[in-house]
Amino acid sequence: MTEADAIARADAPRTRQTLAADLRALGVQPGDVLIVHVSLSRLGWVAGGPVAVIQALQDAVTPLGTLVMPTFTLQLTDPAGWRRFAVPQAWWETIRAEMSAFDPALTPSRGVGQVAELFRTFPDVRRSDHPHSSFAAWGRHAEVITSAHPLSFSLCDGSPLAHVYDLNGKVLLLGTEVNTSLHLAEVRAGQRPTVQFSGPILDHGQRRWVTFDEADYNEESFPPVKAAFEATGAVTVGTVGSATAKFMSQREVVDFAVRWWRDAAAADQDGASSIH
Template sequence: MTETEAIARANAPRTRASLAADFRALGVQAGDVLMVHVSLSNLGWVAGGPVAVIQALQDAVTPAGTLVMPTFTLHLTDPADWRRFAVPQDWWATIRAEMPAFDPALTPSRGVGRTAELLRTWPDARRSNHPHSSFAAWGRHAEFITADHPLTFSLGEGSPLARVYDLNGRVLLLGTENNTSLHLAEVRAGKQATVPFSGPILVDGERRWVTFDECDYHEKAFPPVKAAFQESGAVTIGNVGSATAKLMSQRALVDFAWQWWTAGTLPPDSP
């Protein structure tokens, strides 16, 4: 969506104050741990862009709360597996040898939007150390959520997703249906194959190309689970700016999806 189209979607400019008010009206509370996914263009025209969005989220959760966003870097994978941006085969060896190692402070995210990329560099934010599946976090629990991110099964146990689960956090979708927390349920269900992933990391200050086990994540399986969970009444839906926003318990979502994929039935105490 162009900036002109975003202006056309709004009857007034969205601001830090108006967005914070919308977050509170949706049910975001002081002290919340929020896993946030944002489509900035769907919010309408925002005065201050992603800066205002993050400030509004901070106003809503307060310093007692925590914001978490994915800052993925799947362009640091093996070029032999690239499909969307395929490169010639005779480039592969050079890319594997020369691609800079993942560095939480330096490596930009890709494909997760401007708001998540800004949170990555926000003062006092933390970022987990994973070459493909890092998360950025700001607030009270930022260090706990991002510390010791395991290399293998990067969206499973020990990951920032699991830490948000441990803290009984919530998921906030702003103008998007992307919901990374479902990958935690995938890993826990154990239904997916294991595949090798590789990429450049720093080991004791030296660059190394490493290969490790990863879950063969399968987002095409998500829509039926999302629909059933929403139909159960467990999702609060409202407007934030021009966008449809959805707020839900991450723990309830993950438990629901785990039950769906392991037993094929809904949890007996589902909302």
């Protein structure tokens, strides 16, 4: 969506104050632990752009709360596995040898939007130390959420997603259907096989290429679970700026998805058994 499209979606400029008011009307409260996914263009034209969006979110949760956003860096994976942006095989060894190691302070995120990419650079924001699946956090629980991010199974127990779960956090979707918290449910439900990932990290200041176990995450399996959860009435739907906003308990959606996937797997097994 272009800036002209964003202007066309709004009947007036969105501002830090109006966005914060919309967030409060949706149910966001001071002290909330909030994992946020944002499509900036869907909000309409914002005076101050992504800076104002982040400030509005901070105003809504206050320093007593915590903001969390994914700051993923899948560009630091083995080029042999790249599909969308495949490069010639003759380049692979050079890329593996020369790719910069993940640095929480320097490495830009990719594919998570303008707001999250800017958020990681904001004052007092902490970022977890994972070469592919880092999260940035600001506020009261930022250090707890971003510390000791495990290398293997990076979106499972011990991850920032699990820390948000333990803190009874909430999920806020602004103009997007992306909900990273469902990856935690995928693994807890035993949904995904294990695959190997690799990439460069800094180990005591030295660059090192590491290989580790990871779940083979699959967002294509999410839509039926999302629809079933929303049908329970557990999602608050409203408007923030020009965007459709969805607000929910992270613990509730994760627990629901775990049960849903386990029940579906059991039904499949029963069906297979009846055939034989």
